[in-house]
Amino acid sequence: MPAKRPKVAVFKFASCDGCQLSLLDAEDQLLAVAGAVEIANFPEASRRIVKGPYDIGLVEGSITTPHDVERIREIRKECRFLLTIGACATAGGIQALRNWKDVKEYTRLVYASPEYISTLDRSMPVGSYVHVDFELRGCPINKAQLLEVVNAALNKRKPTIPTHSVCMECKLRGTVCVLVAKQIPCLGPVTQAGCGALCPSYDRGCYGCFGPMENPNPPALSKRLVALGCDRRDVVLMYRGFNAYAEAFRKESDAHEK
Amino acid sequence: MYVVELNDLQGLFTALSQQGYTIIGPQVRNGALTFDRMTSVDELPRGWTDHQDGGMYSIARSGDDALFSYTVGPHSWKRFLFPARLRLFAARREGKGFAVDPPAATPAPPYAFIGVRACELAALDLQDRIFMSGQYADAHYTAIRSSAFIVAVNCGRGGGTCFCSSMGTGPKARDGFDLALTEIMDGERHAFLIETGSSRGKDARAAMQAREADPSEIARAAAVSRAAESTMGRALDTSGLAGILAENFEHQRWDDIAKRCLACANCTMVCPTCFCSTVEDVTDLTGDHAERWRRWDSCFTSDFTRVAGGNIRMSTRTRYRQWMMHKLSHWVEQFGSTGCVGCGRCITWCPVGIDITAEAAAIRGANVATTNG
Numbered sequence: 001m002p003a004k005r006p007k008v009a010v011f012k013f014a015s016c017d018g019c020q021l022s023l024l025d026a027e028d029q030l031l032a033v034a035g036a037v038e039i040a041n042f043p044e045a046s047r048r049i050v051k052g053p054y055d056i057g058l059v060e061g062s063i064t065t066p067h068d069v070e071r072i073r074e075i076r077k078e079c080r081f082l083l084t085i086g087a088c089a090t091a092g093g094i095q096a097l098r099n100w101k102d103v104k105e106y107t108r109l110v111y112a113s114p115e116y117i118s119t120l121d122r123s124m125p126v127g128s129y130v131h132v133d134f135e136l137r138g139c140p141i142n143k144a145q146l147l148e149v150v151n152a153a154l155n156k157r158k159p160t161i162p163t164h165s166v167c168m169e170c171k172l173r174g175t176v177c178v179l180v181a182k183q184i185p186c187l188g189p190v191t192q193a194g195c196g197a198l199c200p201s202y203d204r205g206c207y208g209c210f211g212p213m214e215n216p217n218p219p220a221l222s223k224r225l226v227a228l229g230c231d232r233r234d235v236v237l238m239y240r241g242f243n244a245y246a247e248a249f250r251k252e253s254d255a256h257e258k
Numbered sequence: 259m260y261v262v263e264l265n266d267l268q269g270l271f272t273a274l275s276q277q278g279y280t281i282i283g284p285q286v287r288n289g290a291l292t293f294d295r296m297t298s299v300d301e302l303p304r305g306w307t308d309h310q311d312g313g314m315y316s317i318a319r320s321g322d323d324a325l326f327s328y329t330v331g332p333h334s335w336k337r338f339l340f341p342a343r344l345r346l347f348a349a350r351r352e353g354k355g356f357a358v359d360p361p362a363a364t365p366a367p368p369y370a371f372i373g374v375r376a377c378e379l380a381a382l383d384l385q386d387r388i389f390m391s392g393q394y395a396d397a398h399y400t401a402i403r404s405s406a407f408i409v410a411v412n413c414g415r416g417g418g419t420c421f422c423s424s425m426g427t428g429p430k431a432r433d434g435f436d437l438a439l440t441e442i443m444d445g446e447r448h449a450f451l452i453e454t455g456s457s458r459g460k461d462a463r464a465a466m467q468a469r470e471a472d473p474s475e476i477a478r479a480a481a482v483s484r485a486a487e488s489t490m491g492r493a494l495d496t497s498g499l500a501g502i503l504a505e506n507f508e509h510q511r512w513d514d515i516a517k518r519c520l521a522c523a524n525c526t527m528v529c530p531t532c533f534c535s536t537v538e539d540v541t542d543l544t545g546d547h548a549e550r551w552r553r554w555d556s557c558f559t560s561d562f563t564r565v566a567g568g569n570i571r572m573s574t575r576t577r578y579r580q581w582m583m584h585k586l587s588h589w590v591e592q593f594g595s596t597g598c599v600g601c602g603r604c605i606t607w608c609p610v611g612i613d614i615t616a617e618a619a620a621i622r623g624a625n626v627a628t629t630n631g
Contacts, residue, residue: 029543036543148540155545160538164523164559167609171527172342172554176290176332179609181315189522189609203288214560215521215574224313224610 006055006154009041011075013061013068014095014123019086020044020060022143029147036154052078056153059132062088062095062123069120069129076130081153084126085146087139087242091211094139096123096245123245134159137210139242142194162193163214166206169197178205185225187238190216190248211243218252232256259471259479264325264448266467268299270409270437273465274370279407282338283372284328289317291331293338296372303328310418310491310602312611323448326441329417330375330601334530336385338369339402343553346537351546370407374435376428377420379410380599381530383434387593388533407458410435414482416490419602421615424494427599429486437462440479451479492602494615495622496586500596503587506621507579515617516575518610523556525604525612526581531597536561557581582614 010020024045026033040050057079063072076082087093098106099122107114126132136149145161152159162168166188170177178184178200186205188197192213199206212218222235230238239253262269274281275297284291286303296302307320307327320327348359374382382403389399410431413420422428431438436459440451451471454460471479526532536555541548555562557580563571571577589597598614605613 032543147543151541151543154543155541157539157541160540162559162561164556164561165520167520167522167524168527168554168556168559171524174292174333174337174342176288176292177315177524177607177609180313180607181289181332186609189520189524213522215558215577217517217520217574220518220520220610 005036005038007040007050007053008037008056008058008150009052009054009075009079010044010058011041011060011071012044013059013072013089013126014064015061015086015088015093017044017060018140019089019138020058022085022141022146023058025143026147033147033150037150054079055081056150057082059084059089059126060086061126062091062093063120063126063129064095064123065119067118072126072129081133082126082130083134083136083149083153084132085136085141087137087209087211088123089126090135090137090246091243092123092125092245094242094244097240099123099245125245136161137192137243138194139209142196145194164193165189165213166191166193166195166197166200166210169193169195170200173197173201175201178203179224179228183228185228185230185234185238187221189213190218190221208239208241208243208249211246212248216248218248219255222252222256259476260452260454260463260468261442261471261475262450262452262463262466262468264299264450267450269466270462271296271298273462274407278368279370280367281370281372284326284331286317290315291317291328293331293333293335299325302326302372307415308417310420310606312419312605312613313608314611315606322443324414324441324443326373326411326439327414329413329415329420330378330603332528332603332607334528334601334603335371335374335378335382336530336533338371339382339399339406340385340389340396340533340535340554341398343551344398346550346552348547348549350548356548367402368405368407369402370409372409373411374408374431375411375413375422375601376431377422377425377599377601378530379408379431379434380422380425380427381601382408384531384593384595384597384599385533407462408435408437408455410438410455412438412440412479412483413486414441416486416488417602417606418491419605419613420490420600421492421494421602422600423487423490424492424496424615425596425598425600429490430483435459440482442475442478442482444478449475451475492600492605492613492615494598494600494618496596499618499622500587500590502622503583503618507583509621511617511620512575512579514620515578515612516573518612519574519578520609521558521574521577522609523558524607524609525614526556526558527554528603528607529585530601530603531585531599532556534562557584578612582617585614586618 149159179186184205187208188206191208192210194210235256239249302325389396413429435455438453585597
């Protein structure tokens with residue numbers, strides 16, 4: 001074990017906290033993690049906050065306000081290795097659905113005094129504002145993948161985070177293809193692996209929680225979905241989930257909305 | 259040749275179990291015929307059949323009591339011989355170096371595979387050549403394969419995506435089995451013609467209440483295989499194909515396929531001859547312990563062709579071309595035969611139904627209609 005433990009900080013932007021809680025959810029390995037790193041700044045876990053700079057910064061959430069932009073730029077300066085976690089931080093999250101609408105209209109409807117609301121037009125991934133060293137996908141992230149990235153950083157090796165399709169995970173575990181055998185609409189062929197192909201193992205199609213895979217071909221999949229009986233609106237809604245604003249999914253949903 | 263009545267077939271299962279075999283056979287699971295452990299004839303998919311087409315698979319009642327009227331399902335036997343994930347070794351930090359823990363002696367459970375089709379025997383033969391020959395024979399595969407007991411079952415019907423006749427691999431099993439069964443159903447009669455392919459097979463047959471087959475039963479079994487041959491859903495013209503593909507490396511059809519192909523890798527995962535894998539190293543947080551794992555990989559993934567300096571196949575076009583040309587062209591140079599056995603899995607389990615037989619025909623210049631996608 002290194003004499004000086006790396007300092008880890010966890011930061012939150014627009015998000016539900018689910019991803020950063022994956023770290024606390026590490027159960028059996030939590031004590032080992034706490035032993036291997038110094039949890040220097042993690043308000044969800046400890047009141048003790050140690051000042052930066054930090055060796056590893058975990059960032060959850062999307063950038064939605066002018067203040068967020070200033071804050072993420074400061075965080076970037078403080079973190080040697082910046083890891084974004086979850087669909088919000090890597091694609092803008094479910095809240096990016098507002099990117100298709102006029103956010104001012106929403107603030108007028110929702111808030112009694114909308115003049116106090118300072119927000120950006122769009123909910124964007126962290127990577128649109130600062131350089132990110134590694135993006136960990138998922139809604140939520142897979143805690144085993146989070147440990148793998150932390151582990152790889154500690155041991156100075158490349159993390160093993162495959163970027164191929166969810167289909168490969170189904171096949172590795174022996175799950176029967178729900179799209180082929182049950183005609184269930186499924187985003188697995190265009191979605192990045194990482195969840196362990198959870199939904200198809202429960203007879204559900206993939207919701208695309210881990211965002212587009214490395215070489216996605218959504219138009220080809222959509223053609224099949226339409227052949228299975230999905231109408232244009234169904235197809236739009238399928239791609240407009242937690243990773244709606246990820247480029248490949250955004251383009252495909254837009255193509256079916258025209 | 260011998261014959262055993264359905265009621266006496268359990269004798270085979272009992273004998274195999276007594277000899278310590280773990281019996282694996284087809285069972286209805288999750289709307290498909292997949293392979294799982296079993297101990298009894300009663301667990302076989304009696305009365306079930308399957309329907310297959312490009313990107314389509316379903317099971318249905320066959321309307322009779324046949325145990326083997328399905329063709330091939332989503333799983334192949336490679337799952338047992340060449341597991342999707344396998345720990346190769348573990349290592350511990352020792353001083354400034356590390357020590358490799360000896361791999362646990364593979365407790366190869368002797369498997370008995372029930373219902374191996376002729377195309378699958380051909381696939382086993384191809385994988386044997388990959389994993390069991392030469393300087394780099396795979397110890398894990400060799401251990402499991404050498405002890406496996408193979409009960410082949412001849413197909414009585416061709417599936418919608420089957421083309422084993424074209425590839426010269428079926429529908430009738432010729433060799434590579436311990437026992438080969440042909441299901442005979444005539445009115446009330448339900449029996450199996452038995453052929454033996456090894457001394458182990460002869461011993462197993464002796465454990466059943468089998469008697470010598472009469473000429474009418476042998477003729478009836480031959481008709482079963484003819485029926486399979488005449489109902490095959492696909493065909494692939496292999497004459498000169500390896501050369502034709504090699505000459506058409508820049509054919510426009512590859513661009514056309516790339517528009518339809520999802521690069522999801524399903525074809526390679528379900529292919530019973532695809533043998534590619536990658537290795538992944540895992541460490542614990544301290545870095546004091548490490549393990550090396552092997553897992554199935556695919557020529558459709560980006561990491562597969564990442565080498566120092568870049569990636570040699572960036573596009574789906576080049577990846578599909580590599581896969582199909584390896585199967586039907588390079589394999590011939592490499593191993594002296596094609597790498598395709600005509601099982602049709604890549605057609606059925608392609609979510610958009612890309613059909614290797616149609617693509618090959620299109621590149622040959624034959625007049626074919628594009629099916630799906």
